[in-house]
Every structure is written in C-alpha cells, then in structure tokens.
Amino acid sequence: MSDPLLAVDGLRIGFGPAKDGAEAVRGVGFTLEAGKVLGIVGESGSGKSLTMMALLQLLPGQARCSGSARFRGKELIGMRKSEIRHLRGKDIGCVFQDPLSAFNPVKTIGDQIVEAIRLHDRRISRRAAMKEAEELLAAVSIPQPDQRLRQYPHEFSGGMRQRAMIAMAIANKPALLIADEPTTALDVTVQAQILDLLRTLTRERGIGLVLITHDLGVVAGMADNIAVMYGGRFVEAGTADEIFYHTRHPYTRGLIEAMPKLDRPEERLVAIEGTPPSIWSRPPGCSFAPRCYFAQERCRQQEPELRDLEHTRSACLRAEELPPRETVAHAQDTGKDMTL
Amino acid sequence: MLRYVIKRMITIPFLLLGVASVAFVLSQMTKGDPLAALLPERMMSNPEVVAAVKAEWGLDQPLPVRYGIYIGNLLQGDMGTSFTTRRPVAQDIAERLPATLELVIAAMIVGSSVGIGIGLLSARFKNSALDIGTRGFALLGSSVPIFWSGLIFLYIFTVRLDWAPGTGRLDARSTPPPDITGMYTIDALLSGQMTTFIEALSHLLLPALILGWTVTGIVARLVRSSLLDSLGQDYARTARAKGAPERVVLLNHALPNALIPVLTILGFTFAYLITGAVLTEAIFSWPGIGSYAVTASRSLDYPAIGGVTIVGATAFLLANLVTDIAYAWANPKIKVSQ
Ligand SMILES: Nc1ncnc2c1ncn2[C@@H]1O[C@H](COP(=O)(O)OP(=O)(O)O)[C@@H](O)[C@H]1O
Ligand code: SF4
Numbered sequence: 001m002s003d004p005l006l007a008v009d010g011l012r013i014g015f016g017p018a019k020d021g022a023e024a025v026r027g028v029g030f031t032l033e034a035g036k037v038l039g040i041v042g043e044s045g046s047g048k049s050l051t052m053m054a055l056l057q058l059l060p061g062q063a064r065c066s067g068s069a070r071f072r073g074k075e076l077i078g079m080r081k082s083e084i085r086h087l088r089g090k091d092i093g094c095v096f097q098d099p100l101s102a103f104n105p106v107k108t109i110g111d112q113i114v115e116a117i118r119l120h121d122r123r124i125s126r127r128a129a130m131k132e133a134e135e136l137l138a139a140v141s142i143p144q145p146d147q148r149l150r151q152y153p154h155e156f157s158g159g160m161r162q163r164a165m166i167a168m169a170i171a172n173k174p175a176l177l178i179a180d181e182p183t184t185a186l187d188v189t190v191q192a193q194i195l196d197l198l199r200t201l202t203r204e205r206g207i208g209l210v211l212i213t214h215d216l217g218v219v220a221g222m223a224d225n226i227a228v229m230y231g232g233r234f235v236e237a238g239t240a241d242e243i244f245y246h247t248r249h250p251y252t253r254g255l256i257e258a259m260p261k262l263d264r265p266e267e268r269l270v271a272i273e274g275t276p277p278s279i280w281s282r283p284p285g286c287s288f289a290p291r292c293y294f295a296q297e298r299c300r301q302q303e304p305e306l307r308d309l310e311h312t313r314s315a316c317l318r319a320e321e322l323p324p325r326e327t328v329a330h331a332q333d334t335g336k337d338m339t340l
Numbered sequence: 341m342l343r344y345v346i347k348r349m350i351t352i353p354f355l356l357l358g359v360a361s362v363a364f365v366l367s368q369m370t371k372g373d374p375l376a377a378l379l380p381e382r383m384m385s386n387p388e389v390v391a392a393v394k395a396e397w398g399l400d401q402p403l404p405v406r407y408g409i410y411i412g413n414l415l416q417g418d419m420g421t422s423f424t425t426r427r428p429v430a431q432d433i434a435e436r437l438p439a440t441l442e443l444v445i446a447a448m449i450v451g452s453s454v455g456i457g458i459g460l461l462s463a464r465f466k467n468s469a470l471d472i473g474t475r476g477f478a479l480l481g482s483s484v485p486i487f488w489s490g491l492i493f494l495y496i497f498t499v500r501l502d503w504a505p506g507t508g509r510l511d512a513r514s515t516p517p518p519d520i521t522g523m524y525t526i527d528a529l530l531s532g533q534m535t536t537f538i539e540a541l542s543h544l545l546l547p548a549l550i551l552g553w554t555v556t557g558i559v560a561r562l563v564r565s566s567l568l569d570s571l572g573q574d575y576a577r578t579a580r581a582k583g584a585p586e587r588v589v590l591l592n593h594a595l596p597n598a599l600i601p602v603l604t605i606l607g608f609t610f611a612y613l614i615t616g617a618v619l620t621e622a623i624f625s626w627p628g629i630g631s632y633a634v635t636a637s638r639s640l641d642y643p644a645i646g647g648v649t650i651v652g653a654t655a656f657l658l659a660n661l662v663t664d665i666a667y668a669w670a671n672p673k674i675k676v677s678q
C-alpha cells in the first residue's frame with residue numbers, strides 16, 4: 001500500500017494550562033498526495049501557521065500539541081528530535097512570510113544555502129555546495145547568481161530574497177514544501193511572479209505544496225484542494241473548483257466576495273465585517289456566528305462539525321439552506337469559462 | 341569606511357583638548373590647596389617660602405595664563421610636573437600605563453571569554469540549574485565589591501594555600517624584563533625569558549581573575565539576553581527548519597548576531613577599567629594608572645590629575661572608535677552603507 005505524502009488527523013494545539021487554557025487549533029485534518037497543491041486559507045489568527053509549524057515540531061516552546069500527522073506514513077507528532085531534524089530541510093522544505101527577517105542578516109545568501117545543503121550531507125565540500133547554490137539561484141531566476149551568492153540578505157530586493165528563500169527550501173529536493181504566506185510581504189506585481197515560480201518548481205519537481213495564505217486570490221490558480229480555516233478549525237474543504245463554485249459556507253462566501261475582481265476593479269470589495277474571535281474568548285456554538293449574516297439562534301448553541309455535502313465538506317449548520325451564490329456572475333468575476 | 345575612520349581620528353584631538361580644558365577648570369574649582377602636597381606643613385606659615393614655591397610651580401600666575409601655559413605645554417606632549425613625584429607626568433604615565441594595560445587586557449580576555457561561555461550555556465539551558473548557577477556566579481562578579489573579593493582571594497590563594505605569589509608585578513627581588521611594551525608578560529616572551537614570563541603571569545593571574553570576574557558579570561548577562569532574543573528571531577526558526585541542530589542554531593546563527601551589542605559593552609568596559617581598576621591595583625600593589633590617580637587626587641596634584649584625565653578620555657575615545665569599527669565590521673548592513 002502507498003501512504004499519502006502527508007496525512008494530518010485531529011491536530012490540536014493549545015496554550016496555557018492543559019485544563020482551562022485556550023486552543024488555537026482544534027482538530028484539523030487533511031491529506032495531501034505527492035505533487036499536489038493544498039491551499040489553506042483564512043484570516044490572520046485562524047491557526048494556519050501553528051498547524052504547519054506543528055508538523056516540523058517548530059511550535060513555540062509553551063504550545064501543547066496532540067493529534068496525528070503522518071509524513072509518508074511516519075508519525076511526526078512526538079517524533080524524536082534527532083529524527084525529525086533529518087526531515088526538516090531535507091524532505092520537508094519551508095518558505096516563510098517575511099524573507100528579510102527569515103534570513104540571517106550577518107551571513108551571505110550563499111553561506112546560508114550552503115549550510116542548508118551541508119547540514120544534510122557532510123560529504124559535499126563547501127566548494128561543491130557553493131556551486132549547487134549557484135545553480136539553485138539560477139533555477140529560481142536570480143540574475144548573476146555567482147555574484148548574488150556573496151551578498152547579504154539586505155542587498156536583495158524583497159522579491160529576490162523570497163526567490164532565494166525558495167531556492168534554499170528546495171536545495172535538498174524535498175517531497176513537501178510548506179509556504180507560509182510567501183507573498184504577503186511583497187509588492188502585488190512581485191507576488192504573481194513568486195506564485196508563478198512556486199507553481200512551476202513544484203510541478204516540475206513533483207513537490208507537494210501546502211500554500212498558506214489569508215488571500216483566497218493567491219490560491220485561485222494554484223491549488224488542487226483548498227481548506228478554509230476559521231477559529232482554529234477547517235470550516236470548509238474541497239477541490240479548488242468546488243470551493244469557488246459550490247461553496248456551502250458563509251465564511252468562504254465572504255472570502256470570495258472579498259477577492260479583487262480583475263475585470264471589474266472599480267467595484268468596492270466586500271470585506272467581512274468584524275474580527276475573528278480571540279482564542280481566549282471564543283463564543284459558544286459556531287465561532288463565525290457573531291459575524292455571520294445567516295446566523296440563527298441554534299448557531300450560537302451548537303458547534304457545527306465538518307460534514308460531507310454534495311460538493312464540498314462544510315461546517316455550517318445551515319449549509320443546505322444557504323441561497324446559491326450567483327455562480328454565473330462569479331464565473332465572469334474570475335474570468336473562467338462556464339459554458340461546458 | 342576608511343574615510344569615516346580618518347574623519348573620526350581627526351576629531352579626537354579636539355575632543356581631548358575639550359576634556360583637558362574641562363579638567364583644568366574643574367581642578368581650579370576645588371577647595372583644597374595643592375600647596376599641602378608641595379610643602380611640609382610647618383613651612384606653610386612662612387610667607388616667603390610659600391611665595392617661592394608658588395612661583396616655582398606657576399601657582400602665582402592668574403588663571404587664564406595658567407590655562408594658556410597648560411594647554412600650550414599639552415600640545416607639545418608635556419603634561420607638566422607632578423607635585424608629588426616631582427617628575428614629568430607624561431613620564432609617570434608612560435611607566436604606569438603598561439602595567440594597567442596588561443592587567444586590564446588580561447581581565448578582559450578572561451572576563452569576556454568566561455562571560456560569553458556562561459551566556460551561551462545559560463541561553464542554551466535556559467532556566468536549568470546550570471543556567472541559574474552560572475548566572476549566580478556571574479552576578480556575584482559584578483556585585484561583590486572588589487576590595488572584598490580581592491582581599492578574600494588574596495587571603496585564600498596567597499596566604500592560606502600559597503598557590504599564588506604575593507602582590508606586585510614580580511617577586512620582590514626579580515628584575516623586570518627588557519622594556520619593549522612595558523607589559524612584563526609580553527616583554528618576557530619577546531625576549532625569551534621564560535622564567536620571568538611565568539613569574540609575571542602568575543603575578544598577573546589573581547588580579548586579572550578578580551577584575552575579570554566583574555567583566556564576566558556584565559558580559560554574561562548581556563550575552564544571555566541577547567542570545568535569547570536572537571533564538572526567538574525568524575532566522576533562528578529558518579535555521580531549525582533547515583534541519584540545524586539547536587547547537588548549530590545557537591553558535592552559527594544566534595551568537596554572531598548576539599555579539600554585536602556585546603562589542604559596545606566590551607569597548608566601554610575596557611575604557612572604563614583603564615582608570616577604573618583602582619581597587620584591584622591598590623589591593624595587589626599593582627603600579628598602574630588607577631593607583632596613580634588615587635594618589636594624585638588625594639594630594640590635589642593638578643598636573644597628575646589632568647594627565648590621568650586625558651589618558652582616561654583617550655581610552656574612551658579610542659575604545660569608542662574601535663568599537664564602532666568592529667561594529668561595522670560585524671554588521672554587514674553598516675559595512676556596505678558606508
Ligand atoms: N506563542 C503563542 N502563545 C499564545 N498564543 C499564540 C501563540 N502563537 C499563536 N497563538 C495564538 O494562536 C492563534 C493562531 O496563530 P497562527 O497559527 O499564527 O495564525 P495564522 O497563521 O492563521 O495567522 C493566534 O490568534 C494566537 O492567538
Ligand atoms: S453555522 Fe450558523 S453561524 Fe455558523 S456559518 Fe453556518 S449559518 Fe453562519
């Protein structure tokens with residue numbers, strides 16, 4: 001039998017005392033097949049970063065974590081430090097949000113990529129690793145890679161830095177790449193280039209990608225599957241098309257409406273009103289209820305579980321009753337051809 | 341970078357001139373009478389003798405004239421003649437500065453390496469017994485007064501255990517090595533006198549440890565907090581995500597960043613100790629600048645006080661310059677922008 005690349009189940013992450021502390025991630029589960037792209041979308045504070053950091057045991061020291069996360073069948077949660085260290089940066093690569101702070105300011109880009117290579121293979125000489133680093137920079141389309149190698153992070157532009165970060169993350173040919181808001185710190189024009197690079201690299205090299213973002217637009221053309229996260233849970237999950245065209249959750253709907261429309265930029269964006277609940281004061285029942293247009297009394301009493309619907313899986317008590325989104329209008333919005 | 345250094349160097353003499361002027365004015369404002377140092381008490385009542393001595397030392401001149409003479413002499417490297425030793429102040433200082441430098445350099449080497457070591461251990465094993473123990477040790481160093489720890493150490497290691505030699509830079513009857521740098525250990529090494537070297541080193545050890553302990557306290561605390569800060573930075577997480585073991589994260593990533601602020605403190609501590617090692621010098625009969633300064637200020641020896649002030653100020657200005665250069669060298673962001 002073949003295990004999926006990544007299978008997460010019942011992942012929980014909490015802070016504070018075990019009894020009456022707060023939970024930031026509350027039972028998250030998904031699977032990712034090799035070479036596929038999963039987009040995890042949700043507002044800031046919904047628990048996306050924690051979820052991914054838990055896989056590499058890179059959670060802040062005081063966090064409590066339980067549940068299961070199997071990488072090629074091997075359990076990551078609770079794996080010995082000495083063992084998981086060999087997966088980090090080797091089989092699982094990471095790209096972070098702010099490439100300026102993510103690089104060490106006092107070391108050259110070349111040294112940092114060389115370190116990534118040699119941490120996992122001491123037999124490679126520094127010189128050979130430097131050569132490899134140069135090829136990697138070329139692969140992520142950084143001009144004059146031989147000179148760039150000798151420069152410090154602050155000498156790179158934001159976009160180039162993120163390219164270098166991606167080069168470093170794929171240095172050891174990982175099977176899984178975790179990209180946590182890789183374009184959030186960048187200019188809009190550069191964002192598209194970085195996404196393009198990620199898409200090409202992962203496709204060419206058969207790398208599975210978990211792409212974390214607060215912007216549904218980012219995963220629109222990229223993800224095979226999308227999970228929408230709110231208040232520490234997945235509130236809706238499905239294929240990209242299912243999410244965009246058959247969403248059965250008011251929160252997802254809000255995110256879609258908040259996307260900038262390429263062909264109608266003059267239209268005001270409809271942001272979801274209100275702010276997400278703090279993990280320390282989550283309302284009972286559906287965590288989205290205080291902001292939900294469709295909320296009813298029962299929503300404030302009973303917490304909805306993720307359940308299978310015709311298209312997506314949704315955690316909304318009223319999933320079936322929601323009036324349909326104007327799918328045709330949306331098709332125009334995203335420029336997608338709906339005439340099958 | 342070079343232009344910046346040269347610019348800074350040019351400003352140093354002007355700053356020193358300012359310091360000398362301030363020192364001069366301050367010394368004139370003190371109430372005491374320098375004649376006390378120049379004359380035995382019973383002669384103070386003889387107006388002729390007093391007038392003669394005043395004339396000899398220029399104390400009869402009006403203030404602005406004395407200032408003019410003082411500065412004029414300074415510019416020629418003449419700091420005047422000490423009231424107490426009756427020798428040129430510049431000569432006194434030239435003899436005593438190397439002793440202080442030797443002591444302070446040794447203390448800095450011991451203190452900063454132990455301090456950095458302790459900082460690393462306590463950051464790596466935060467809140468463990470090791471952390472608490474080593475931090476306690478470092479804290480003691482910066483809080484126990486030297487006159488106390490110095491005397492206790494002297495008593496234990498010299499009097500009781502006889503592990504360390506007595507006070508002074510050498511045994512009473514030994515001859516110093518040929519004068520090259522004025523630092524006995526180095527001069528002995530340079531001229532191949534191994535027995536003298538070992539003797540000088542053993543004399544240096546105890547005062548350097550005592551003085552170094554105070555440096556350890558300062559450095560360890562700063563290194564620890566600076567390391568903990570670095571370990572929480574994004575680049576440390578990146579290093580971990582690359583598969584770096586915690587030891588590598590600490591030494592290769594956190595430490596180089598954490599040491600940048602430490603450089604500044606080291607520079608200042610060094611400059612401070614040049615004139616601030618007074619107590620250590622006094623307890624260990626170390627003929628350095630600190631003990632000279634104490635004698636000078638006790639007897640209102642203006643020229644000597646001025647000389648020490650200028651040495652102290654020079655130490656600060658140079659340390660500041662060196663620190664800035666080191667800072668720029670350690671910090672690529674500054675290096676390139678200059
Ligand atoms: N070190 C921490 N201590 C306490 N709470 C934390 C800590 N880190 C994160 N959290 C909580 O967990 C929530 C989710 O964090 P995170 O996963 O970073 O969100 P996201 O990446 O979706 O923006 C945050 O709202 C925050 O309240
Ligand atoms: S369960 Fe109720 S409150 Fe929650 S999303 Fe559905 S309709 Fe809104």
Ligand SMILES: [Mg+2]
Pocket residue numbers: 045048049050180181
């Ligand atoms: Mg995040």
